[in-house]
Amino acid sequence: MVSNRRKPGKIKQWFNQWLNSRLPAATKVTLAHRSVFILPSGFGLLWLTLVLLLFLFGTNYQNNLVIGLSLLLLSVFNTCIIYSYRNLAGMTISSTLSPQAYAGDTLVFPVRLYANQTQYEVLLNYPNNQIKVIKKVTNEASTSLIPFINERRGRVSPGRLKIESRYPLGLCKAWSHVDLDNEHIVYATPLEANEQLSHIDSEQDYVADNQGGHIPGVDEFKGLRQHIPGESLKQVAWKQLAQGRGMLTKEFQQPQGEPQWLSLTDFSPASLENRLSQLTHSVDRLSEKGQIFGLQLGERTIQPADGEAHRISCLQALALVPAQPETPT
Known part of the structure; x- marks a missing residue:
C-alpha cells in the first residue's frame, strides 16, 4: 500500500537538489574529492577545544612545553583529516539485482565494494535504517546486503546510500551520499482468500481448481x-x-483443459489493496502448481502462460496498479 510521506522542508529540498547535481544517480560510483565530505566529529570538537585551552594556558604562563603539546595534538588532528579522506577515496560502489520481495518484508539491496587500497571500518546505511559495518574493504570485490524496511508495494527507491568512516581515531567524520539508481518493484503482500477467486473463462463462471495444469502427453517438450x-x-x-x-x-x-483466468475489475479504494493481495497469493499458488493462467487487470490482459517469467510478469503488473485516493467523507 502506498503510504503518505511528509514533504521535505525547503532546506532539505535545496540540499537534495544540490546533491543531485553534484552526485547524480549511477549504478556504479567511485568516491573522490568531489563526493567525500569531512567534518569534525563530536569527539573531534572536544579535541580542538582541548587544544585551544592548552594553547591559551601555555601562552598565558609562557610554558613552552604546554604550547608544544597543544601543537602536537593539533598536528594529530590534521593528520586524521587526511587519513579519514583516504579511507573513503578510491572506493568503488555498485548496485546489483535485488531479490524478490513483498510489501512488509525487509528489503535487501546488494552492494558490491572494492578499493585500490585497504580501507577500514566503513559504515553503510539507507536513511532511518540499520547500519551495516564493513570491517575491511580490499581490492577484491565483496558484496554486502544493506537492509531497507518497507511497508508499501510498487516501485520503491531506497534513496541515497550513506557511506561513513571515522577511521583512524574518530576525530573526523568522512562521509558520502550516493544514489545507486537501484529502484525495485515490490510485490503486494500475499493474502489467502477466504473464498474462491474469480477464475473465469469464456464459457463458464468458475472452473475446476486443477484446470490449466499439465498431464503427461506429446504436445509440449517438458525437459x-x-x-x-x-x-x-x-x-x-x-x-x-x-x-x-x-x-x-x-x-x-x-x-489439461482451458487455462484459468485471474481478474480484477473493482478498483475502488476500499477493496483494491485487499484484492491485489489475494491475487498475488493466487499467482504464487498457481505458479507453484505449474498451472497455466492469465491475468486481467481492467483493460490490460496478460495472456495465459506458465513458468517463472510469467509469474514475475503477473506479480509486477499487480504491484504497479496505481493506488486509488480515498474519497473524503
Whole structure:
C-alpha cells in the first residue's frame, strides 16, 4: 500500500537538489574529492577545544612545553583529516539485482565494494535504517546486503546510500551520499482468500481448481530426465548421449483443459489493496502448481502462460496498479 510521506522542508529540498547535481544517480560510483565530505566529529570538537585551552594556558604562563603539546595534538588532528579522506577515496560502489520481495518484508539491496587500497571500518546505511559495518574493504570485490524496511508495494527507491568512516581515531567524520539508481518493484503482500477467486473463462463462471495444469502427453517438450532401464528407446535423447551426458529420456506434456483466468475489475479504494493481495497469493499458488493462467487487470490482459517469467510478469503488473485516493467523507 502506498503510504503518505511528509514533504521535505525547503532546506532539505535545496540540499537534495544540490546533491543531485553534484552526485547524480549511477549504478556504479567511485568516491573522490568531489563526493567525500569531512567534518569534525563530536569527539573531534572536544579535541580542538582541548587544544585551544592548552594553547591559551601555555601562552598565558609562557610554558613552552604546554604550547608544544597543544601543537602536537593539533598536528594529530590534521593528520586524521587526511587519513579519514583516504579511507573513503578510491572506493568503488555498485548496485546489483535485488531479490524478490513483498510489501512488509525487509528489503535487501546488494552492494558490491572494492578499493585500490585497504580501507577500514566503513559504515553503510539507507536513511532511518540499520547500519551495516564493513570491517575491511580490499581490492577484491565483496558484496554486502544493506537492509531497507518497507511497508508499501510498487516501485520503491531506497534513496541515497550513506557511506561513513571515522577511521583512524574518530576525530573526523568522512562521509558520502550516493544514489545507486537501484529502484525495485515490490510485490503486494500475499493474502489467502477466504473464498474462491474469480477464475473465469469464456464459457463458464468458475472452473475446476486443477484446470490449466499439465498431464503427461506429446504436445509440449517438458525437459530431460534420467533414463530408466526398460523404457522405450523412442524417447531417448540421442544428441545428449553423443555429447557424453549419459542416457537421458525426453519428457512431454499437454495442457489439461482451458487455462484459468485471474481478474480484477473493482478498483475502488476500499477493496483494491485487499484484492491485489489475494491475487498475488493466487499467482504464487498457481505458479507453484505449474498451472497455466492469465491475468486481467481492467483493460490490460496478460495472456495465459506458465513458468517463472510469467509469474514475475503477473506479480509486477499487480504491484504497479496505481493506488486509488480515498474519497473524503
